[in-house]
Amino acid sequence: MFAPLSAAQETTTVALQQHPKFRGIVFDMDGTWCEPQHWMFKQMRNVLxxxxxxxxxxxVETLPPDHQAAAEECVRNVEREAMLEMVxxxxxxxxxxxLGSQGIKKAICTRNFEVPVEHLMKTLLNGVEISPIITRSSPSSRTLRVYLRSQRSGVSRPAR
Structure with missing residues (x-):
């Protein structure tokens, strides 16, 4: 959906009323807030x-439990390196x-871990109110992933 960023771009009030009003937008992080850093995925795969x-x-999730922590730390190290180059x-x-002037809420749902997200908030989005922030280690992250997978596979919520 196209959302004009200035009143000058609005064609008519009637045309705008035909579109639903955004109440909130959920953003990913890499390639959305910041420019993509494709090199980091290659580096993660090389390390793993x-x-x-x-x-x-x-x-990483399919590794034996005694190998998961080390593999996760390898991924986090690459993410830490990449966060220093965020643009x-x-x-x-x-x-x-x-979005703030329109009262549109903003949220982040990312597969990054917390440290790069905190870095993004401090360096590129300082002062911007964003909530909730869901990372891959957030308690609700696994539930959200299950929900999204069920939606993609055509499984719907039971009728109430």
Whole structure:
């Protein structure tokens, strides 16, 4: 859906009323808030010894329990390195200001761990109110992933 960023772009009040009003937007992090850093996925796969066909986080989850912590730390180390090179997407703060002026809530749902998200909030989104922030280690993260997978597979919520 197109959302004009200034009154000058609005064609008519009637045209705008035909579109639903956003109440909130859930954003991912990499490639959405900041410019993509494709190199980090290659580096994670190299460190873990897996090829491009293997999902990084699913691979870590399938490792024996005594290997998971070390593999997760390898992934986190790459994320820590990448966070130092984060660059905001062009127009990010203008968009945040616009959404704030319209009362549109903002949330983050990402597969990153907390430290890069905290870095993003302090360096690129300082002062922007964002809630909730769901990372891969948030308690609700697993529930959310199960819900999203069920939606993709066509499983619907039972009728009430």
């Amino acid at each position: 010894g897996i090829d491009n066909s293997v999902n990084i986080l699913r691979h 905001a997407q062009p127009g990010l703060m203008k968009l945040m200001e616009y």
